[in-house]
Amino acid sequence: MSLSRQNRWGFGKKDPTPPDNEPQKPAGPSDPVPEAQLPTPAAMASGGPVQSKFTATSTSTFSQPPKPKKENQAPEDPYYELKANIHRRLIEEIDLSQLSEKGGSGLREQIRDAIHHLLMEENTLLTLSERDRMVEDILNEAMGLGPLEQLLRDPAISEIMILGPHLVYIERKGKLTESRVRFKDDAHLLQIIDRIVSAVGRRVDETQPLCDARLRDGSRFNCVIPPLALDGPLVTIRKFSKDPLTVQDLVNFGSLTAEAAELLRGFVQARLNIVISGGTGSGKTTLLNVLSGFIPDDERIVTIEDTAELQLQQKHVARMETRPANLEGKGEITMRDLVKNSLRMRPERIVVGECRSGETLDMLQAMNTGHDGSLTTLHANTPRDAIRRMETMVMMAGYDLPQKAIREQISSAVHVIIQASRLSDGSRRVMNITEVVGMEGEVVLLQDIFHFVQYGLDENKKIIGEFKPTGIRPRFLEVLKAEGIEIDESLFAI
Numbered sequence: 001m002s003l004s005r006q007n008r009w010g011f012g013k014k015d016p017t018p019p020d021n022e023p024q025k026p027a028g029p030s031d032p033v034p035e036a037q038l039p040t041p042a043a044m045a046s047g048g049p050v051q052s053k054f055t056a057t058s059t060s061t062f063s064q065p066p067k068p069k070k071e072n073q074a075p076e077d078p079y080y081e082l083k084a085n086i087h088r089r090l091i092e093e094i095d096l097s098q099l100s101e102k103g104g105s106g107l108r109e110q111i112r113d114a115i116h117h118l119l120m121e122e123n124t125l126l127t128l129s130e131r132d133r134m135v136e137d138i139l140n141e142a143m144g145l146g147p148l149e150q151l152l153r154d155p156a157i158s159e160i161m162i163l164g165p166h167l168v169y170i171e172r173k174g175k176l177t178e179s180r181v182r183f184k185d186d187a188h189l190l191q192i193i194d195r196i197v198s199a200v201g202r203r204v205d206e207t208q209p210l211c212d213a214r215l216r217d218g219s220r221f222n223c224v225i226p227p228l229a230l231d232g233p234l235v236t237i238r239k240f241s242k243d244p245l246t247v248q249d250l251v252n253f254g255s256l257t258a259e260a261a262e263l264l265r266g267f268v269q270a271r272l273n274i275v276i277s278g279g280t281g282s283g284k285t286t287l288l289n290v291l292s293g294f295i296p297d298d299e300r301i302v303t304i305e306d307t308a309e310l311q312l313q314q315k316h317v318a319r320m321e322t323r324p325a326n327l328e329g330k331g332e333i334t335m336r337d338l339v340k341n342s343l344r345m346r347p348e349r350i351v352v353g354e355c356r357s358g359e360t361l362d363m364l365q366a367m368n369t370g371h372d373g374s375l376t377t378l379h380a381n382t383p384r385d386a387i388r389r390m391e392t393m394v395m396m397a398g399y400d401l402p403q404k405a406i407r408e409q410i411s412s413a414v415h416v417i418i419q420a421s422r423l424s425d426g427s428r429r430v431m432n433i434t435e436v437v438g439m440e441g442e443v444v445l446l447q448d449i450f451h452f453v454q455y456g457l458d459e460n461k462k463i464i465g466e467f468k469p470t471g472i473r474p475r476f477l478e479v480l481k482a483e484g485i486e487i488d489e490s491l492f493a494i
Contacts, residue, residue, distance in 0.1 A: 174426015
């Protein structure tokens with residue numbers, strides 16, 4: 001590429017390439033490979049030009065018989081061949097290190113123009129849609145997360161599940177469908193994973209093949225790589241809306257009724273301790289975000305999470321996140337450490353993203369020692385199971401406490417359990433609003449205030465049901481009245 005073209009694109013140029021008559025030093029096995037460089041496909045290495053169009057009906061010819069394909073190896077597709085060639089030339093002829101010094105849409109347009117020029121020089125027949133697709137693919141590789149970009153930009157997609165480089169599933173409206181998005185091979189997918197985890201100061205390799213992280217928009221990211229993943233890297237991304245859902249959104253979706261929403265608002269404002277229980281993907285974090293929106297703006301909130309994903313709208317929020325151990329196995333900061341430390345931070349509300357282990361004991365002690373109005377979530381299928389889960393997690397703290405003492409801690413600390421579930425039609429609903437009444441003997445007493453009753457399925461296999469009161473008047477109404485919160489008692493009538 002000529003010097004004048006590089007100047008027109010506005011990028012700093014790399015060291016000039018040696019003339020043709022000057023021998024070049026062959027790359028050694030230990031020479032570093034540029035991060036974004038894609039491997040040269042076998043067809044490109046043979047030197048043969050790409051002559052076919054990139055349509056579904058086109059076939060490519062090769063001068064040599066195809067070699068046996070290794071597992072998760074890049075498909076021998078002319079589209080991938082040309083894309084790899086253009087990407088390699090973009091890296092060689094443009095100093096991509098200057099991307100960090102520039103920004104905005106202007107930079108993206110400059111790289112887009114450069115890719116168009118390189119495609120013209122290839123002199124390969126492409127339709128307009130094929131050219132636009134290739135330009136976008138290479139732009140995403142150079143400036144973003146490659147094939148993931150189009151899925152992350154789609155607001156209708158709530159979850160992305162990758163099972164190796166050639167199989168991607170997405171969730172829309174609670175239903176899973178296979179996506180057409182593909183990665184080139186294992187190395188390509190691992191490169192995208194490394195970009196994500198390194199951006200938040202974490203690492204993933206053979207010695208630590210599991211990792212939780214978050215994307216720039218706060219989406220939750222989890223990956224498992226070989227040797228634990230047998231068929232290629234496994235990635236799960238749970239996206240969060242750019243605009244956090246409100247309680248009115250949940251009412252519009254049918255997740256709960258307007259009357260129940262007003263009751264939950266009263267619970268939070270009256271500083272009742274609330275546990276949100278549910279299975280994976282049931283909407284616990286979304287519900288926790290909605291409930292935290294009821295906390296007054298003049299209160300100090302401390303949030304504690306394994307991976308930061310809460311989207312609190314208040315200004316006075318102290319956010320903390322756990323830290324894994326380093327390469328030497330040192331420096332780990334656990335949820336227990338953060339919960340204990342939060343008690344020294346003068347919190348008025350403590351919000352724990354999820355209790356999974358011994359930090360449950362510290363959370364219960366905080367609720368019992370003047371930190372009313374705290375919120376947390378845990379995994380359980382019913383409110384009664386949530387009580388059992390809390391007992392089990394308290395035992396994981398390592399203290400030999402009597403079972404009755406643990407149950408007394410739970411019954412005095414937790415006031416309300418909200419059960420969320422993901423139903424068979426993909427909808428997410430609040431199934432129970434349950435009051436923790438107290439103890440009778442060695443049993444924690446619970447009573448449902450609202451519950452969801454399912455009547456059947458319609459012709460589209462959508463669940464027909466109703467979220468209705470049980471007719472029981474909750475005991476904590478007196479607490480709400482003492483705080484000046486008026487609740488119409490007719491809400492609890494059947």
